[in-house]
Amino acid sequence: MNAKRRLLIVEDNKRLAENLFEYLGEDKYELDYAADGLTALHLLASHTYDVIILDIMLPGVNGLTICRRIREDLNSSVPVLMLTARDSIEDKTQAFDNGADDYLIKPFHMxxxxxxxxxxxRRRQTNNDCITANNIRYYPGTLTVKRQDQSELQLIGYAATIFEALIRKYPDYVTYQHLSTDIWGHPDGDINVIRTHIYVLRKTLKNTYGQDMIKTLHGRGYCLDPA
Incomplete structure (x- = not known):
């Protein structure tokens, strides 16, 4: 029998936390809980998790700071799903810039x-094969991008999922439905969220390699443009 996935729920709303435990607990997942940022950081320093469910507005240390410290201080690529009532594109961009993998707006369906x-x-179940496109190499096992003799870039979160989809399809384009399925497991995901992920990935690649490497095909999707 496969071991249950271990999740950390970081949420200061006691009623919501109880609902999460009721729905996700029992035979589904092994769950840990923190009601504030400091407790969450303590648990993260001493335990390993498969996914972190993280509220943004927390007492002590907020969720954005926790997410950034997971990436920078703990050097961890564990998936982080943000829960928040904030729904503006600026809020989503800030979350992804701090290392979030996904963003779910309250209220939501369990x-x-x-x-x-x-x-x-599923995204974490990758292998170490090298995928190439022109002068770009990508290693899914380490989420690392290499370009000739330039700097290596390690991707995190859905940026890695999207980049892998793009490089596997190169030189063809990837549809919104394809990306939605890779990200959420179904083809009907929020196109605006996909666009936000693309924006963050595009900016990361440009900051590292000095050029825009993702081409938008309006009404169809995106393709990698490494030349």
Whole structure:
């Protein structure tokens, strides 16, 4: 029998936390809980998790700071799913810039949350094969991009999922539905969220390699443009 996935739920709303434990607990997942940022950081320093469900507005240390410290201080690529009532594109961009993998707006359906958790878990089941496109090499096992003799770039979160989809399809384009399926496990995901992920990935690649490497095909999707 496969071991249950271990999740950390960081949420200061006690009623919501209880609902999450009721829905995700029992035979589905092994769950840990933190009601504030400091407790969450303590647990993260001493335990390993498959997915972190993280509220943004927390007492002590907020969720954005926790997410950034997971990436920078702990050097961890564990998937982080943000829960928040903030729904502006600026808020989403800030979350992804701090290392979030996914962003779910309150209120939400528990089934959608579970589907997103499953998609995040699948993303971690990668191998170490090298995928090439022109002068670009990508290693799914380490989420690392290499370009000739330039700097290596390690991707995190859905940026890695999207880049892998783009490089596997190169020189063809990837549809919105394809990306949605890779990210959430179904083809009907929020196009605006996909666009936000693309924006963050595009900016990361440009900051590292000095050029825009993703081409938008309006109404169809995106393709990698490494030349």
């Amino acid at each position: 089934k959608e949350l579970e589907l997103r958790i499953q998609a995040l878990c």
